[in-house]
Amino acid sequence: MRGVSTPRTAPARARRDEDKTARREAILDAASRVWDERGYASATMTDVARETRLAKGTLYLYFRTKEELFLALLARQLWTWFDRVDADLAALSAPQEARTLAAHLTEALRGTHRMVDLLTLLSAILEQNVPIEATLAFKAGLGERLRRTGGVMERLLPHLREGQGARVLLHFSALVVGLHQVATPVPAAKAATLDPQLHFLVLDFHEELHVALTALLLGTERAG
Amino acid sequence: MRGVSTPRTAPARARRDEDKTARREAILDAASRVWDERGYASATMTDVARETRLAKGTLYLYFRTKEELFLALLARQLWTWFDRVDADLAALSAPQEARTLAAHLTEALRGTHRMVDLLTLLSAILEQNVPIEATLAFKAGLGERLRRTGGVMERLLPHLREGQGARVLLHFSALVVGLHQVATPVPAAKAATLDPQLHFLVLDFHEELHVALTALLLGTERAG
Amino acid sequence: MRGVSTPRTAPARARRDEDKTARREAILDAASRVWDERGYASATMTDVARETRLAKGTLYLYFRTKEELFLALLARQLWTWFDRVDADLAALSAPQEARTLAAHLTEALRGTHRMVDLLTLLSAILEQNVPIEATLAFKAGLGERLRRTGGVMERLLPHLREGQGARVLLHFSALVVGLHQVATPVPAAKAATLDPQLHFLVLDFHEELHVALTALLLGTERAG
Amino acid sequence: MRGVSTPRTAPARARRDEDKTARREAILDAASRVWDERGYASATMTDVARETRLAKGTLYLYFRTKEELFLALLARQLWTWFDRVDADLAALSAPQEARTLAAHLTEALRGTHRMVDLLTLLSAILEQNVPIEATLAFKAGLGERLRRTGGVMERLLPHLREGQGARVLLHFSALVVGLHQVATPVPAAKAATLDPQLHFLVLDFHEELHVALTALLLGTERAG
DNA sequence: AATGAATGAGGATTCATTCAT
DNA sequence: TATGAATGAATCCTCATTCAT
Numbered sequence: 001m002r003g004v005s006t007p008r009t010a011p012a013r014a015r016r017d018e019d020k021t022a023r024r025e026a027i028l029d030a031a032s033r034v035w036d037e038r039g040y041a042s043a044t045m046t047d048v049a050r051e052t053r054l055a056k057g058t059l060y061l062y063f064r065t066k067e068e069l070f071l072a073l074l075a076r077q078l079w080t081w082f083d084r085v086d087a088d089l090a091a092l093s094a095p096q097e098a099r100t101l102a103a104h105l106t107e108a109l110r111g112t113h114r115m116v117d118l119l120t121l122l123s124a125i126l127e128q129n130v131p132i133e134a135t136l137a138f139k140a141g142l143g144e145r146l147r148r149t150g151g152v153m154e155r156l157l158p159h160l161r162e163g164q165g166a167r168v169l170l171h172f173s174a175l176v177v178g179l180h181q182v183a184t185p186v187p188a189a190k191a192a193t194l195d196p197q198l199h200f201l202v203l204d205f206h207e208e209l210h211v212a213l214t215a216l217l218l219g220t221e222r223a224g
Numbered sequence: 225m226r227g228v229s230t231p232r233t234a235p236a237r238a239r240r241d242e243d244k245t246a247r248r249e250a251i252l253d254a255a256s257r258v259w260d261e262r263g264y265a266s267a268t269m270t271d272v273a274r275e276t277r278l279a280k281g282t283l284y285l286y287f288r289t290k291e292e293l294f295l296a297l298l299a300r301q302l303w304t305w306f307d308r309v310d311a312d313l314a315a316l317s318a319p320q321e322a323r324t325l326a327a328h329l330t331e332a333l334r335g336t337h338r339m340v341d342l343l344t345l346l347s348a349i350l351e352q353n354v355p356i357e358a359t360l361a362f363k364a365g366l367g368e369r370l371r372r373t374g375g376v377m378e379r380l381l382p383h384l385r386e387g388q389g390a391r392v393l394l395h396f397s398a399l400v401v402g403l404h405q406v407a408t409p410v411p412a413a414k415a416a417t418l419d420p421q422l423h424f425l426v427l428d429f430h431e432e433l434h435v436a437l438t439a440l441l442l443g444t445e446r447a448g
Numbered sequence: 449m450r451g452v453s454t455p456r457t458a459p460a461r462a463r464r465d466e467d468k469t470a471r472r473e474a475i476l477d478a479a480s481r482v483w484d485e486r487g488y489a490s491a492t493m494t495d496v497a498r499e500t501r502l503a504k505g506t507l508y509l510y511f512r513t514k515e516e517l518f519l520a521l522l523a524r525q526l527w528t529w530f531d532r533v534d535a536d537l538a539a540l541s542a543p544q545e546a547r548t549l550a551a552h553l554t555e556a557l558r559g560t561h562r563m564v565d566l567l568t569l570l571s572a573i574l575e576q577n578v579p580i581e582a583t584l585a586f587k588a589g590l591g592e593r594l595r596r597t598g599g600v601m602e603r604l605l606p607h608l609r610e611g612q613g614a615r616v617l618l619h620f621s622a623l624v625v626g627l628h629q630v631a632t633p634v635p636a637a638k639a640a641t642l643d644p645q646l647h648f649l650v651l652d653f654h655e656e657l658h659v660a661l662t663a664l665l666l667g668t669e670r671a672g
Numbered sequence: 673m674r675g676v677s678t679p680r681t682a683p684a685r686a687r688r689d690e691d692k693t694a695r696r697e698a699i700l701d702a703a704s705r706v707w708d709e710r711g712y713a714s715a716t717m718t719d720v721a722r723e724t725r726l727a728k729g730t731l732y733l734y735f736r737t738k739e740e741l742f743l744a745l746l747a748r749q750l751w752t753w754f755d756r757v758d759a760d761l762a763a764l765s766a767p768q769e770a771r772t773l774a775a776h777l778t779e780a781l782r783g784t785h786r787m788v789d790l791l792t793l794l795s796a797i798l799e800q801n802v803p804i805e806a807t808l809a810f811k812a813g814l815g816e817r818l819r820r821t822g823g824v825m826e827r828l829l830p831h832l833r834e835g836q837g838a839r840v841l842l843h844f845s846a847l848v849v850g851l852h853q854v855a856t857p858v859p860a861a862k863a864a865t866l867d868p869q870l871h872f873l874v875l876d877f878h879e880e881l882h883v884a885l886t887a888l889l890l891g892t893e894r895a896g
Numbered sequence: 897a898a899t900g901a902a903t904g905a906g907g908a909t910t911c912a913t914t915c916a917t
Numbered sequence: 918t919a920t921g922a923a924t925g926a927a928t929c930c931t932c933a934t935t936c937a938t
Contacts, residue, residue: 174402215443626846640811667887
């Protein structure tokens, strides 16, 4: 009675687990693209479905809610960032300068513009309608990555005591979110910064982040 | 029966400019209360109207859009914070310790929980549907306050060069937004932090902010 | 940003309480028509809105949920039936024959076809998404009408003891619901009854109800 | 990860007719359990499939639509009830008291709570999307059972004329459906009946049914 | 200036059914 | 036979905004 229609060439069915994982990734890819295009004006599931060329219902086979989908997207992007940082830092030998380490962390963020947007909305929006286990899984994954990469930082910056590495990363993420917001104003706000008086509101995100993170690391050393 | 009104004494008409300003403030008061109660689950104009005991249409005589209203609320709260900081710092004589100054800025944030929430959503949401002049006015006001208070900071921390005061305040605001998010997880996320492995994700907002800001100030000094 | 469109000639605004009541009634009228047309295939709010020539959102100003609307419709029809019965019985003098009383109750049902459908779905569907106070109000109203009309029946049939009138009405409503279902098969089932062997499944609702109710009243007398 | 299957040993294929019948029964068993658990909030095919440990598509090999499945379930439960009544009445010798016979019919209903729910929804919902032959087969089966058991009743209650037995059973079913609805209110409605004024709305289903059926039988006798 | 009824686009989610494997 | 991924129409409800009074 329902579901009767003339489908366009149907997508291959994801039958094996690896196919399913691939489809899941494809959905996240689509979500990422939609997010990119629509910017803040929140993307809709209809958009994502259209972009994936899948039926809306199919999305719900892979993610229980819209928020779970976007949380997964954020997670994927975060893990990628951690991977990149880990690979980067693995090539370094201890001890390192604060400035150098700050550069590595900051550079690894290049091209992750939208991830940061998502990160900003994380608590405000995403955790609204996310099944509890998804939240727990996310937090657990985050904790693990923070501790792992934090450990590496403690090796490279000997003045960091046990556990301080993860904490510094947390502070770093705070700077990322906060500075991104200040440094990446919406178009409307750009007009404001043409005023010379307001020129100091124009920040280069990566440079500013580098400066702030360096200061943070140096300050941590001095403060003990 | 729904939809049957209980007529109440109509509010006095705001004829004179000062009456209008008062009404505008009353609306912001109501919006603030609504925002407090509803938290993230975004407050509606209906809520604000009910809280003000004005009709919904009346709100639109004072604010063109919902976003303009909440931007005005954020501005009011921000200016209050600046006022408080300015008064605080005026009592101090140069030079001051980074730690002390950090404490003053941080303490001035006590009780502004919700302002910080608004601040977080600022670029992501608020600037969506805000008339351009409102955005410009906000940015102009913000710039002025940052420069003024930044100047005071430069006086108290002699190692800060001209213009660095405002910049440090910008970094501070980034930390505020970012740390608030990390340190104030939604209820669902709290469950996650019961896990001892994740305990380090639990932060005390003010303390953490103090630590990070102190580090930032000290680091700025060392980095020159 | 929303709500921008070119409306067709807008309906007059229901400003006074009596206008609102009228509009409420108009919505119920529309709902009734939709229910009639769509039959069992459940009517949608979109249908009701189109029929009323009101916007969908407007319906929700008068009824909080779809179910509340249809409960109100049922209530209105029920109260009408009670009114009719009360007027009818008021003209009679005690004592009456069971058969006569049964005829009055049964005849008052003429033309209330759809009300009975609604009545059938009452517990199964309607009470799903109905605000609790609406349910309570309905039950209270129902109780009052049953007791009032039950009292009249006790006057007319002296063998009925105090309280038995309402109880008989409850049994009557059970018969109404149950017999209506048996006696009013959906089209598909009609084909079945062409078979002579199954001819006895064809019942005339009103006649059958009369027979059964008479039997019920007589039996109550004999059983004491 | 959602959408990743845990393969389990596939169920044996039902090749022989008796295997197929067994599988059909197994599906009905599952449907029955699902119906029990989910109550009114209508059970889904997904639920039934999960409960059967069969794939959703497999259900459609045995039943063409959801409604056909639940009609089959109702039929199975009804025939069981008739079997029980027939066995019961076979042990009795004519003539019997109305009260006694009413007790037998009523008692046979013990534990068929959910069947009655289904019966209530019969015309309203079930016959919507049922293939015509399925409807015809159901009606035919129903007719046969009614006539057979009706005949037994005519033997036990000599005042019943030919054909009146089946008719009384039809009236009985009406009482069952109707009283069940009144006597088994949804939880929300229960609150209403705490009010002493509404206490008379609280009925004991079996007792009430016994009273009403006895009255019906006695009344039929008197009315001739 | 104030009102508040009316608007209606828009969005998330469900679930019976199909069909390629 | 059995599978289960894919389908997509369908539905309820929200809420910022308007405008006649």
